[in-house]
Amino acid sequence: MSLRRRTPFSRLGLAFAIAALLVGTLFPLYYMLLTSLKPDATLLDQPPAFLFHPVLDHFKMLLSGNSFPRYYANSITVAVATTLLTVTLGSMMAYVMATIPFRLSGTAFFFILLPRTFPPITTLIPVFVAVRWLGMMDRLTTLILFETAACLPLVVWIMRGFIRTIPQSLLEASFVDGCTPAQGFFRIIVPLAAPGLAAVGIISFIDTWNAFLMPLVLTNFNAVTAPVGMLSYINAEEELVWGLVAAGAVLTILPVLIAAFTLNRFLLQGLTAGAVK
Amino acid sequence: MSALARQRRHALLLLFVPGFLYLFVVRIVPAVFTLGMSFTKWNLQSGRPPVFDGVANYATLLHDHSFLTSVVRTLLFSAAATTIELVLGLAIALLLNRRFPARRLVRTLALAPMVITPAVVGMIWFILFDNTVGPLNWLLSLAGLGPVGWLTNPAIVMGSVLLADVWHWTPFMFLLCLAALQAVPAESLEAAAVDGATPLQSLRLVLLPAIADTLLVAAVLRAMSAFELFAEPYVMTGGGPGDATDTLSLHIYKSAFLFFNMGYTGAMIVVSVGILVALYSISLRFGPRAA
Numbered sequence: 001m002s003l004r005r006r007t008p009f010s011r012l013g014l015a016f017a018i019a020a021l022l023v024g025t026l027f028p029l030y031y032m033l034l035t036s037l038k039p040d041a042t043l044l045d046q047p048p049a050f051l052f053h054p055v056l057d058h059f060k061m062l063l064s065g066n067s068f069p070r071y072y073a074n075s076i077t078v079a080v081a082t083t084l085l086t087v088t089l090g091s092m093m094a095y096v097m098a099t100i101p102f103r104l105s106g107t108a109f110f111f112i113l114l115p116r117t118f119p120p121i122t123t124l125i126p127v128f129v130a131v132r133w134l135g136m137m138d139r140l141t142t143l144i145l146f147e148t149a150a151c152l153p154l155v156v157w158i159m160r161g162f163i164r165t166i167p168q169s170l171l172e173a174s175f176v177d178g179c180t181p182a183q184g185f186f187r188i189i190v191p192l193a194a195p196g197l198a199a200v201g202i203i204s205f206i207d208t209w210n211a212f213l214m215p216l217v218l219t220n221f222n223a224v225t226a227p228v229g230m231l232s233y234i235n236a237e238e239e240l241v242w243g244l245v246a247a248g249a250v251l252t253i254l255p256v257l258i259a260a261f262t263l264n265r266f267l268l269q270g271l272t273a274g275a276v277k
Numbered sequence: 278m279s280a281l282a283r284q285r286r287h288a289l290l291l292l293f294v295p296g297f298l299y300l301f302v303v304r305i306v307p308a309v310f311t312l313g314m315s316f317t318k319w320n321l322q323s324g325r326p327p328v329f330d331g332v333a334n335y336a337t338l339l340h341d342h343s344f345l346t347s348v349v350r351t352l353l354f355s356a357a358a359t360t361i362e363l364v365l366g367l368a369i370a371l372l373l374n375r376r377f378p379a380r381r382l383v384r385t386l387a388l389a390p391m392v393i394t395p396a397v398v399g400m401i402w403f404i405l406f407d408n409t410v411g412p413l414n415w416l417l418s419l420a421g422l423g424p425v426g427w428l429t430n431p432a433i434v435m436g437s438v439l440l441a442d443v444w445h446w447t448p449f450m451f452l453l454c455l456a457a458l459q460a461v462p463a464e465s466l467e468a469a470a471v472d473g474a475t476p477l478q479s480l481r482l483v484l485l486p487a488i489a490d491t492l493l494v495a496a497v498l499r500a501m502s503a504f505e506l507f508a509e510p511y512v513m514t515g516g517g518p519g520d521a522t523d524t525l526s527l528h529i530y531k532s533a534f535l536f537f538n539m540g541y542t543g544a545m546i547v548v549s550v551g552i553l554v555a556l557y558s559i560s561l562r563f564g565p566r567a568a
Binding site: 015024025026028047048090095100102114117121124128150153182209217227231248257260 | 284288289291292304310321372373377383385388389391393395403415444507508530534542543549550557
């Protein structure tokens with residue numbers, strides 16, 4: 001129920017404000033989509049063309065080329081592998097932190113969260129030097145290794161909180177039935193924490209997919225990911241490359257948008273549910 | 278030792294220690310290494326190993342005009358972005374917290390920019406700001422204004438970067454504000470209304486105090502990540518024109534990976550982390566409860 005008086009005027013104002021918000025939020029995305037679908041001939045029209053016969057030329061050119069499909073496949077490999085690794089490692093660590101008391105657990109937690117507060121650039125130079133020295137430059141494995149470490153603190157932190165909300169009596173009952181703590185994790189915690197695992201998995205996926213600095217520094221040809229690879233179209237300085245830039249941008253954000261809409265349920269409901277508690 | 282205790286030890290070794298060691302080696306050790314290298318003279322291109330050089334790098338930094346300028350530029354950007362995004366985010370949260378049709382869909386759409394790949398945000402605005410393919414100068418000309426050199430005029434280019442950042446991150450502030458608003462009990466608002474409070478009074482006297490902690494946390498998180506701004510200016514301007522958009526992260530990146538001055542860059546990194554820690558401590562003083 002609302003205590004505010006509803007006049008036709010305030011309702012009109014509300015509708016206008018919401019419309020303005022949506023236009024401001026969505027116009028940049030819409031314009032990028034338009035640019036990706038414009039035929040080369042209308043691309044540079046001033047005033048910009050908003051009505052035209054859309055063509056898929058840029059997408060075809062991008063996907064039939066040598067580079068972009070490779071960048072894209074790299075991004076998928078790195079994001080999926082990192083997500084699986086972080087969620088597995090992170091939930092195991094969180095389980096131990098939440099259920100097994102041990103000496104120095106507070107110190108350990110501090111050292112797990114500490115790197116989260118460092119800007120990514122702080123560790124990049126030693127990492128770069130070490131990777132070069134070990135001959136691991138430009139490899140997907142290297143990216144996965146370091147992206148996993150970048151995501152891990154957040155996953156441990158969130159999952160530790162999540163696992164604490166699972167009734168300990170369930171776990172203790174499983175110990176009485178002869179489960180070891182390690183078995184308890186796989187048989188009790190993993191099924192019960194599935195929604196939490198899915199949520200942190202999606203967050204890790206988005207984070208890794210969006211990563212820029214790490215792949216920029218640690219790759220140069222074979223392992224280049226989509227966000228970094230896209231730059232070659234901006235720096236090309238050739239004419240009419242705009243369509244490719246826009247098409248690449250559309251394809252690059254597609255997986256993130258899908259992931260985010262899946263996560264939306266957790267964001268708008270999960271987060272607020274937590275806030276009420 | 279009981280069976281359970283032994284099994285727990287087992288689980289600790291099996292499930293926790295490997296991940297912890299991994300994190301320690303890949304994240305903590307390099308950070309310590311960065312601190313160490315800041316006290317050395319070390320150029321990666323020279324092929325010579327690092328030489329201990331005391332605090333010489335830090336002494337040079339104090340007089341490094343382009344570094345100090347980029348620190349100030351980044352601090353100003355961070356303050357402006359945080360303030361604008363917090364105010365806008367709160368306004369949007371108040372707006373979308375009212376009842377209207379298709380509310381869930383509108384909220385979802387309003388959140389979209391938050392997840393967009395930062396490098397792509399750079400590309401989207403690179404297109405929008407462009408004179409030939411972009412619409413912004415045409416829109417201005419409809420109002421009889423412009424054209425504006427969004428990314429070419431050194432005097433305003435930082436404002437253009439700010440505009441892109443506001444589009445990108447206001448949804449994050451909106452999300453946190455909305456979550457906090459929804460946690461405010463409806464009774465306290467109703468009580469205020471019964472007591473004859475105007476909407477503005479209930480905002481100032483009931484809502485704002487109730488969500489102050491969230492606002493502070495949101496502002497600190499945003500200020501810290503705005504301080505690390507990298508991908509967007511890298512894509513849109515590469516730090517230019519001149520050094521007009523040379524943010525701290527870009528400056529550090531160039532110093533390390535274009536000029537390979539690793540020791541000197543190490544000192545820059547230590548100083549910028551110092552600034553972050555200082556900012557963080559100051560903000561904690563304002564709201565001890567929020568920590």
